[in-house]
Amino acid sequence: MCLKKCKWLVIVFVTIGLALYLVSPYAKQGTPFALPEFTQTSAESWINSAPLRKQDLQGKVVLIDVWTYGCWNCYRSIPWLNSLETRFDPEKFLIVGIHTPEFDHEHDRDKVVQKCEEFQVTHPVMMDNDFGYWKALRNRYWPTFYVVDKKGNVQGVFIGETHQGDKRAKNVETLISKLIAQ
Numbered sequence: 001m002c003l004k005k006c007k008w009l010v011i012v013f014v015t016i017g018l019a020l021y022l023v024s025p026y027a028k029q030g031t032p033f034a035l036p037e038f039t040q041t042s043a044e045s046w047i048n049s050a051p052l053r054k055q056d057l058q059g060k061v062v063l064i065d066v067w068t069y070g071c072w073n074c075y076r077s078i079p080w081l082n083s084l085e086t087r088f089d090p091e092k093f094l095i096v097g098i099h100t101p102e103f104d105h106e107h108d109r110d111k112v113v114q115k116c117e118e119f120q121v122t123h124p125v126m127m128d129n130d131f132g133y134w135k136a137l138r139n140r141y142w143p144t145f146y147v148v149d150k151k152g153n154v155q156g157v158f159i160g161e162t163h164q165g166d167k168r169a170k171n172v173e174t175l176i177s178k179l180i181a182q
Contacts, residue, residue: 032153035064035146039132044109047116049124052096054152060091061179063172064146064154066098066139069115070106073161074143078119080164084173085123092180097125100134102142145172149179 037054040046065081067074081095101107107129116125128134137146147156156175162168 032149032155035062035148035152035154036133036136038126039130039136040126040128045127045129047099047109047113047125047127048122052124052126057094057096057148058152059150060094061088061150061176062148063093063095063176064098064137064148065095066100066134066137066142066144066146068100068102068106068142069112069119070101070103071142075115075119077143077162078121080162080169081123082120083164084176087173088176088180093176095123097121097123098128098133099125100128100131100139100142147172147175147179150182155179 035054035057038052041051043051045051063081063084065077067077069075084093085095099106099112105111107127109127112125112127115121126133137144141159143159143161145158145162146154147158149155156172158168158172160168162172
């Protein structure tokens with residue numbers, strides 16, 4: 001009797017796990033999806049830039065960086081991000097940061113500006129205090145990097161702390177180079 005129950009429970013848990021995986025935005029890593037429109041339109045919600053719209057990115061390969069300044073994995077990835085800005089032609093490539101706070105104190109614009117200066121972040125950063133963009137992307141992790149083609153389609157999603165020369169960095173950079181060449 002127990003063996004039948006155990007088999008049934010295993011089948012239920014495997015089915016639930018598979019269903020959750022299939023609805024995950026990461027289940028179809030190779031399947032492009034349209035980059036959502038930016039959710040913040042006020043000037044005070046943007047740092048280092050006037051508010052951007054999705055159409056402003058057309059013709060460029062874009063790396064969307066979902067981060068928060070209190071996340072160690074996020075800010076330890078910033079030197080790599082900064083190096084990308086010097087290696088790729090700014091006419092063809094742009095990084096857009098999406099600062100989605102994990103903690104209450106990370107909602108403060110002045111603190112985000114201060115951290116951008118400290119980390120030498122000069123690319124546009126949208127403050128996503130209401131998690132609107134996080135939800136539009138169906139994001140779950142800090143940091144997550146979305147590589148977007150010239151037509152506005154996400155071609156790759158990469159999760160986790162990234163450093164120049166590591167495997168994830170090489171994969172992201174290869175995809176960026178490929179999309180720029182198209």
